[in-house]
Amino acid sequence: MSTPATSHVDPLFVPIFGESIELLRKVLLTKDAQPFVVAGSGTLGWDMMVNLIERDDEVLVVNTGYFGDHFGECLEVYGAKVTHLRAPIGSRPSLEDLEQVLTGKKYKMVTVTHVDTSTGVLADIKGVAKVVKSISPETIVVVDGVCSVGSEEIRFDEWNIDVVITASQKALGVPPGLGIVVTSQHAMQIFKSRKTPVASYYSNWNKWLPIMNAYEARKPAYFATPAVQLIYALHTSLKQITAQSMDSRFEQHHQVSQKFKNAITELGLKQLAVSDEVAANGMTAIWLPDGVQVSDIVPSLAAKGVQIAGGLHKECAAKYFRIGHMGISVTEPQRGHIDKVIESLATTLKELKSKA
Structure with missing residues (x-):
């Protein structure tokens, strides 16, 4: 964070950003998922789900507290029809209840907060993904991992997760200011085949995907100015995290x-x-x-x-x-x-x- 004012196209910065994208895959144990690293908070990751949903899409929120409530509210802003599967405070919906709900209706997306910071409840994202994919393989499984990435077990590829949303300020050990979304190729195909334009400008992956691809190829690119010092800090943290298994x-x-x-x-x-x-x-x-x-x-x-x-x-x-x-x-x-x-x-x- 003490890096002096530096251009986002500085030849010293470009490989830092590119390697940070690659290191995120190591943290989440994925080979080919697509990371997005954008200036913003974890809430920006919710907003980026506008790339995957279209008006009147059915979404199920596996809800364990405050952040499940507000993730659902965010999706409703973009026209999703949101159903909440809730549990008493301090608990989580059972996989049996999830299975019952899924057999009653077809959902485009199922979201689950891995650790709801409001309650300290840990969701069984492995179990949730397994149930969802066994009933509806095409349904997108979205994990809000703002309070879990770097501290809780996440096996992106092995567990068949489609999206993990996180931010820089918790277990990744970086000051707040970076929204991070990692997306499966299955979800990227759904994004690329959508029928309507993405109803957002700043959150639009059509804007950000070329930027991420360019930096990973060690080439400068521009859509909106990245938070250069935060990305330097993220790079340092990710190197430390991946130094051990x-x-x-x-x-x-x-x-x-x-x-x-x-x-x-x-x-x-x-x-x-x-x-x-x-x-x-x-x-x-x-x-x-x-x-x-x-x-x-x-x-x-x-x-x-x-x-x-x-x-x-x-x-x-x-x-x-x-x-x-x-x-x-x-x-x-x-x-x-x-x-x-x-x-x-x-x-x-x-x-x-x-x-x-």
């Missing part, structure tokens, strides 16, 4: 998650996730203990150098808080991040209890 990275996040969740239990706290099976490895959502408010716990931890977030789900936002444990906090244990968070949380709870 993705299997090793997945296991590190699982082990640290178990350590953190065990510590939460020992402190007498409970997760929103109803079981470890449906709990994310990169974050934990935690019910507040009796008598403690979000407005008490957040500033107390901030004073100890620990940043956490309050709740987000509209039905219970004031009743819980969220803590992330991903990226270098996991893969570089010498930093002591996880231990510091656990110790600070224990101290804060004791302090708040003594004041009650």
